[in-house]
Amino acid sequence: MKKRFLVNTRIVKQLSALFLTALLGVIFGCGDSDADSEGTNDKETIVITMIAKSSANPVFISAKTGAIKTAEALTKKYNKLKVVIDWQNPENESASEQAEIIRNVVKNGTKAIIVSCSDEDTLTQAINYAVDNGIEVMTFDSDAPNSKRFAFYGPDDLEMGKKLMNELAGLIDSKGKIAILGGNKMANNLQERVKGIMKAAADYPDITIVGTYYHPETEEDAIEIMTEVMKLNPDLKGLAMLGSWAFFGEKLKDVIEPGEIKIVAVDALPVQLWYIEKNYVQVLLGQPTFTWGEVSVQRVIDKIYLNKKVEEIIRLKIIPVTIENLGGWSRQLRAWGYENIPEKYLVM
Numbered sequence: 001m002k003k004r005f006l007v008n009t010r011i012v013k014q015l016s017a018l019f020l021t022a023l024l025g026v027i028f029g030c031g032d033s034d035a036d037s038e039g040t041n042d043k044e045t046i047v048i049t050m051i052a053k054s055s056a057n058p059v060f061i062s063a064k065t066g067a068i069k070t071a072e073a074l075t076k077k078y079n080k081l082k083v084v085i086d087w088q089n090p091e092n093e094s095a096s097e098q099a100e101i102i103r104n105v106v107k108n109g110t111k112a113i114i115v116s117c118s119d120e121d122t123l124t125q126a127i128n129y130a131v132d133n134g135i136e137v138m139t140f141d142s143d144a145p146n147s148k149r150f151a152f153y154g155p156d157d158l159e160m161g162k163k164l165m166n167e168l169a170g171l172i173d174s175k176g177k178i179a180i181l182g183g184n185k186m187a188n189n190l191q192e193r194v195k196g197i198m199k200a201a202a203d204y205p206d207i208t209i210v211g212t213y214y215h216p217e218t219e220e221d222a223i224e225i226m227t228e229v230m231k232l233n234p235d236l237k238g239l240a241m242l243g244s245w246a247f248f249g250e251k252l253k254d255v256i257e258p259g260e261i262k263i264v265a266v267d268a269l270p271v272q273l274w275y276i277e278k279n280y281v282q283v284l285l286g287q288p289t290f291t292w293g294e295v296s297v298q299r300v301i302d303k304i305y306l307n308k309k310v311e312e313i314i315r316l317k318i319i320p321v322t323i324e325n326l327g328g329w330s331r332q333l334r335a336w337g338y339e340n341i342p343e344k345y346l347v348m
Contacts, residue, residue, distance in 0.1 A: 059287075117144045
């Protein structure tokens with residue numbers, strides 16, 4: 001009987017020791033887990049290279065602002081994530097330089113690329129090269145739909161072209177000669193806008209399109225083409241402009257008189273608002289360019305960090321800007337980070 005009691009006492013002591021060891025293991029194990037989750041200073045850095053068409057085009061200014069602010073917000077939101085924007089552009093529009101930037105950043109450790117494609121074919125090859133090397137690519141503004149990019153963010157350019165045509169037709173009583181100023185002939189988004197104009201023009205038999213005129217996307221080149229077209233067609237009633245390049249400065253005021261030719265154009269930047277006020281331009285189709293950066297960066301992080309499914313085509317809304325809503329649009333531009341907006345527009 002005494003022997004059995006001793007054996008049982010020994011077993012109890014052994015079990016107690018095992019229990020204490022296990023308990024201490026759980027306690028210290030939990031402590032290690034907490035230290036890992038709260039005390040780790042290591043962050044995953046995701047470098048996103050964003051490539052616009054050119055640094056000479058001010059339409060991309062707020063896209064950069066949107067990208068940087070979104071990167072900062074995401075870094076603050078996720079304590080183990082640091083998002084860095086590497087903003088790179090050709091000085092003047094060049095698809096080959098864009099492709100070279102893509103090839104270089106693939107070798108330099110970028111995690112993702114967001115690009116507005118100046119030429120679909122050239123950029124398709126570069127995008128596919130990046131994707132084949134493990135880099136996710138998204139396009140914005142101008143797409144390369146046959147590439148391996150995972151998503152595109154931008155307007156429905158076919159519908160935008162129709163909107164250009166319909167707005168212009170209303171300004172010229174649906175009759176007369178008009179011309180299309182087309183910018184870069186190789187850009188996918190501009191090709192789609194031309195298609196949209198042509199499609200909508202079928203509804204206006206009394207309107208004649210004298211031609212589509214392509215040119216480098218600078219103020220000087222756009223005005224030069226405008227001047228040439230007006231000389232060739234002195235009875236020209238209107239211009240459908242696929243971009244607002246002619247309004248990047250104040251030179252156009254020395255070329256035409258206010259209201260002389262009805263103009264509808266895409267984009268409504270601060271420098272272009274004066275032309276609306278003075279009736280040189282009747283309608284600008286404004287794009288929320290800040291969201292080019294905001295939405296694109298968010299979708300990249302959704303895909304490569306949060307492992308979320310991202311829809312392939314993401315559309316933005318076009319906002320027609322006229323003298324009636326010039327004040328509201330000006331305040332929106334300021335909220336997106338644009339500067340030097342005249343106070344008189346902000347209080348309208």
